[in-house]
Amino acid sequence: MTALLDKAPLGVAVRIARINWDAMSHDEGRRLREFGLMEGCEVTPLHRGSIFSRDPLALTIGRMKVIIRARQAAVIEVEPTA
Structure with missing residues (x-):
């Protein structure tokens, strides 16, 4: 069962099942790949924006913490990890 990363629960590790690369610009896709966001990798959503916004989303990818747009x-x- 898959869900979208922007709706994933905070603090729970998930595995990336699929990324719609066509829905973002070439530069955005390149930036996410440089962070290591690829199908099959495990990420943990940490926190979202502020009280008034769900943007941006902080994640851990391995030992690195990154910020991406909602x-x-x-x-x-994403899908649950095994």
């Missing part, structure tokens, strides 16, 4: 997270399908 609209980018909305095109990333």
